[in-house]
Amino acid sequence: MAINCELNGEEVSLDADPSMPLAHAIRDIAGLTGTKVACGKALCGACTVHIDGQPVRACVYPVSAVAGRSVTTIEGLSQDGNHPLQVAWRELNVAQCGYCQSGQIMTAAALLTRTPEPSDDDINTAMDGNLCRCGTYTRIRDAIRRAAEGQS
Amino acid sequence: MSELRKISRRQFLKQTGQAGGGLVFALTFATACQPQEEAVGPAAKMAASVSPNVYVNIRNDGIVEIICHRSEMGQGIRTSLPQVIADELEADWDKIELIQAVGHEKYASQNTDGSTSIRQQFDLLRNAGATARDMMIAAAAAEWGVPVEECSARNHAVHHEASGRTAGYGDLVDAADGMPQPETAEFKSREDYRYIGKPMDTIDGVAFTTGTAIYGTDIVLPDMLYASIERCPAYGGTVTDYDDTRSREVAGVVDVVRLPDPVMPPVFNHQGGVAVLATNTWAAEQGRAALEIEWDRGPNAVYSSEPYKEQLIASAMSPGNEVLSRGDADAPAETMHEAVYYAPHLSQAPMEPPAATARFNEDGSCEAWACTQNPQSARDTLAAVLGIDKEQITVHVTLLGGGFGRKSKSDFIVEAALLARETGKPVKVTWTREDDLRHGYLHSVSAQYFRAGMDEDGSVTTMLHRTSFPSISSTFAPGATGPASMELGLGAIDAPWNVPNMRLESCDALAHARIGWFRSVCNVWHAFGSCGFVDELAAIRGKDPLENLVEMIGPPRNVDPADDGGEYTNYGQSLEQHPVDTGRLTAVAEKVADMAGWGRDLPDGHGLGIAVHRSFLAYVGAVAEVSVDENGDIAVDEMWLCIDAGLVVNPDRVVSQMEGAAIFGMSLALHGELTATDGAIDQGNFDTYPIVRMNEVPREIHVHIMESDAPPGGVGEPGLPPVAPAIVNAYFAATGTRVRELPLRNAGLT
Numbered sequence: 001m002a003i004n005c006e007l008n009g010e011e012v013s014l015d016a017d018p019s020m021p022l023a024h025a026i027r028d029i030a031g032l033t034g035t036k037v038a039c040g041k042a043l044c045g046a047c048t049v050h051i052d053g054q055p056v057r058a059c060v061y062p063v064s065a066v067a068g069r070s071v072t073t074i075e076g077l078s079q080d081g082n083h084p085l086q087v088a089w090r091e092l093n094v095a096q097c098g099y100c101q102s103g104q105i106m107t108a109a110a111l112l113t114r115t116p117e118p119s120d121d122d123i124n125t126a127m128d129g130n131l132c133r134c135g136t137y138t139r140i141r142d143a144i145r146r147a148a149e150g151q152s
Numbered sequence: 153m154s155e156l157r158k159i160s161r162r163q164f165l166k167q168t169g170q171a172g173g174g175l176v177f178a179l180t181f182a183t184a185c186q187p188q189e190e191a192v193g194p195a196a197k198m199a200a201s202v203s204p205n206v207y208v209n210i211r212n213d214g215i216v217e218i219i220c221h222r223s224e225m226g227q228g229i230r231t232s233l234p235q236v237i238a239d240e241l242e243a244d245w246d247k248i249e250l251i252q253a254v255g256h257e258k259y260a261s262q263n264t265d266g267s268t269s270i271r272q273q274f275d276l277l278r279n280a281g282a283t284a285r286d287m288m289i290a291a292a293a294a295e296w297g298v299p300v301e302e303c304s305a306r307n308h309a310v311h312h313e314a315s316g317r318t319a320g321y322g323d324l325v326d327a328a329d330g331m332p333q334p335e336t337a338e339f340k341s342r343e344d345y346r347y348i349g350k351p352m353d354t355i356d357g358v359a360f361t362t363g364t365a366i367y368g369t370d371i372v373l374p375d376m377l378y379a380s381i382e383r384c385p386a387y388g389g390t391v392t393d394y395d396d397t398r399s400r401e402v403a404g405v406v407d408v409v410r411l412p413d414p415v416m417p418p419v420f421n422h423q424g425g426v427a428v429l430a431t432n433t434w435a436a437e438q439g440r441a442a443l444e445i446e447w448d449r450g451p452n453a454v455y456s457s458e459p460y461k462e463q464l465i466a467s468a469m470s471p472g473n474e475v476l477s478r479g480d481a482d483a484p485a486e487t488m489h490e491a492v493y494y495a496p497h498l499s500q501a502p503m504e505p506p507a508a509t510a511r512f513n514e515d516g517s518c519e520a521w522a523c524t525q526n527p528q529s530a531r532d533t534l535a536a537v538l539g540i541d542k543e544q545i546t547v548h549v550t551l552l553g554g555g556f557g558r559k560s561k562s563d564f565i566v567e568a569a570l571l572a573r574e575t576g577k578p579v580k581v582t583w584t585r586e587d588d589l590r591h592g593y594l595h596s597v598s599a600q601y602f603r604a605g606m607d608e609d610g611s612v613t614t615m616l617h618r619t620s621f622p623s624i625s626s627t628f629a630p631g632a633t634g635p636a637s638m639e640l641g642l643g644a645i646d647a648p649w650n651v652p653n654m655r656l657e658s659c660d661a662l663a664h665a666r667i668g669w670f671r672s673v674c675n676v677w678h679a680f681g682s683c684g685f686v687d688e689l690a691a692i693r694g695k696d697p698l699e700n701l702v703e704m705i706g707p708p709r710n711v712d713p714a715d716d717g718g719e720y721t722n723y724g725q726s727l728e729q730h731p732v733d734t735g736r737l738t739a740v741a742e743k744v745a746d747m748a749g750w751g752r753d754l755p756d757g758h759g760l761g762i763a764v765h766r767s768f769l770a771y772v773g774a775v776a777e778v779s780v781d782e783n784g785d786i787a788v789d790e791m792w793l794c795i796d797a798g799l800v801v802n803p804d805r806v807v808s809q810m811e812g813a814a815i816f817g818m819s820l821a822l823h824g825e826l827t828a829t830d831g832a833i834d835q836g837n838f839d840t841y842p843i844v845r846m847n848e849v850p851r852e853i854h855v856h857i858m859e860s861d862a863p864p865g866g867v868g869e870p871g872l873p874p875v876a877p878a879i880v881n882a883y884f885a886a887t888g889t890r891v892r893e894l895p896l897r898n899a900g901l902t
């Protein structure tokens with residue numbers, strides 16, 4: 001079945017089983033592998049993408065539900081890879097293995113859109129669903145603060 | 153030292169397999185992450201490039217290709233390895249390109265495990281850079297007709313001071329082509345380092361932040377099938393019957409294949425089961441869920457953690473095999489104290505579950521792409537399982553979404569290759585998180601018994617340590633009955649305690665699960681037990697825990713376990729170069745205590761705990777500050793770590809490894825536990841196997857790196873062992889309650 005939606009600013013038609021989770025449709029059908037799957041059960045945040053600007057766990061979100069909506073993945077977060085968060089992430093060398101980082105950045109980006117000057121509590125609450133086995137959490141916090149300062 | 157041979161650019165490409173062949177992945181990975189530069193060399197040049205050794209290829213456009221033969225899993229080797237080579241080579245950091253090597257024995261060991269990349273290969277990497285540099289100098293000297301001694305290399309060029317001549321590396325390729333290769337070269341002195349010791353930015357930073365980094369799970373080949381495999385719930389069990397009718401009805405499912413039964417011991421081979429192959433991951437997983445399989449759970453169906461725990465503790469409480477002894481550990485003492493420590497199975501749970509892709513080419517050769525920590529061993533394993541010559545096998549290494557020991561084993565790559573051969577199509581095998589937790593190579597469960605005797609004035613005069621755990625050797629040899637000497641050398645034989653009468657015993661334990669390496673391996677439970685027990689002695693002796701710890705370590709000296717009959721392999725390196733230096737251990741203990749403000753007043757319900765441990769030739773001290781709320785729940789508010797790893801190549805990556813170790817250590821202290829029932833692992837995902845999440849993260853993790861002239865030690869693993877005991881000791885300081893069993897969750901503390 002073809003599901004029409006906007007993916008990173010482009011109209012696309014995803015030929016997928018309607019029950020297929022969006023994360024798999026993005027990866028296997030649209031061929032964008034920046035979105036990761038690490039639990040498949042909405043338990044880790046690695047698959048976080050935006051639907052109409054809202055962060056969702058794409059591993060449990062059926063692709064049929066994005067028909068007519070706008071999906072943004074890490075590849076589409078910024079034109080040039082220089083979203084303030086991406087810059088801050090590089091300046092602080094946040095990533096270790098990097099595998100969770102697409103999801104971390106997408107969750108953080110939604111936070112900054114909603115709350116441009118987040119408190120530490122805001123950061124902890126917003127990021128609590130994004131796991132990082134390498135343990136980059138303290139740098140993630142610092143990078144979000146840095147990006148927020150640069151933006152405001 | 154690996155063989156240093158000169159090879160032409162064309163051979164080079166062929167041998168590394170990283171260009172040509174139209175492999176989308178190889179090209180993307182090799183070029184996605186490095187600074188690019190327009191070719192500047194004159195087109196008339198004959199030689200396109202020259203390779204002074206297998207780690208360096210200098211192109212006539214001035215780009216120096218550095219070949220990374222080790223796997224990147226978050227420790228930063230793709231940054232620190234070129235730092236070392238480029239430094240000796242006097243290369244310009246902006247003119248290097250990093251190429252990820254395939255698995256091949258022309259490289260030194262590629263087994264990215266045991267925190268070995270720098271500690272064991274620092275000289276090899278320096279030599280790769282230095283010989284390349286000398287070759288450039290020799291080429292320039294020949295070109296100019298001047299003595300080599302009058303030339304020097306600086307900033308990607310050779311200079312002849314007397315005549316003022318300068319030639320860039322790219323312009324010397326032609327002259328260097330055909331020249332003999334220096335096999336050895338003088339290394340730079342430390343004060344001349346440009347990159348070594350500097351916090352260079354992660355080379356993959358752009359890829360990591362834009363979704364362009366390619367991991368094992370991201371490989372896509374034309375016409376590829378996606379596979380998901382149902383494996384026997386119990387380790388070593390087999391399929392007795394299965395029905396795939398409903399699976400084959402799932403849209404997108406192309407085939408269902410029963411894998412060959414597992415052979416014991418498992419080594420790094422596949423585990424059998426039934427694979428569903430489909431046109432996408434989701435269809436494969438749906439088809440798999442529709443399989444009906446009858447299993448023979450085999451001999452390990454008897455494995456249930458509750459009764460096993462009792463047996464293991466009983467084993468640790470009974471006399472075992474003497475491993476090391478000095479004086480008389482059974483001598484009578486004024487006061488005796490004994491304790492049993494228990495820690496459960498754990499899973500490495502790298503964020504990226506295992507994933508591999510394989511295909512067979514028309515000429516019968518097999519290619520695999522995988523997030524492997526050990527492509528050489530993967531290649532050997534594939535050759536053995538497939539029964540083809542290893543020259544016919546190429547293993548490409550992707551980025552690893554974490555490894556922690558899990559991805560040194562190639563079982564998942566074997567699965568992909570078997571299915572590719574069976575179906576005649578490229579196949580990607582992707583493990584789910586449930587697969588990863590239930591069918592992994594587990595960190596062993598352990599029980600330890602400690603007994604100490606003290607005289608009237610409180611001096612500790614005797615100590616007995618018994619350690620019991622199913623051994624990693626059981627994965628390689630059937631019937632292995634208990635700790636191997638190598639495992640005892642991970643934090644038990646090399647214990648630093650300055651106790652005149654001491655004995656270490658190892659106790660038998662049979663494995664019923666597939667046991668494997670996990671970050672820091674046995675050091676995790678040995679440090680947990682011994683640093684916890686030593687902290688117990690502080691309370692009994694009425695001493696401050698830091699003072700007690702320093703006293704227990706004793707005066708600065710080199711400990712040689714052989715003096716007491718212990719067989720100690722010192723992580724494969726010499727004790728002369730890397731002694732067990734108690735002075736360095738005390739120094740990190742005192743430094744980290746100082747960082748944490750040891751002895752300061754704390755609010756009620758707060759406590760500081762300290763632990764120190766030497767592993768992988770590095771010394772790490774950790775202090776945790778914990779607080780306990782009105783419900784009795786523990787929070788780790790702040791942590792401090794101090795590492796002495798000798799010379800460090802990239803201090804920022806060392807700091808990040810310590811930060812990561814603090815979180816990884818918190819996860820296992822607070823939450824981590826795998827249990828089995830009738831041979832099957834009970835946990836399946838992050839809901840039942842939680843890892844630390846943002847709300848639990850300390851407000852800060854402070855890290856200090858000791859300045860040291862010592863040769864490099866390990867970094868990826870040594871941070872972990874002292875973390876859990878520091879937390880447990882802090883909990884005692886806060887509450888007066890001693891915890892001797894992990895995770896704390898089981899005591900209702902989280």
Ligand code: FES
Nearest residue numbers: 038042044045059
């Ligand atoms: S993969 Fe979607 S939340 Fe973990």
Ligand code: FES
Nearest residue numbers: 097098100132134
């Ligand atoms: S950086 Fe490895 S899981 Fe987060």
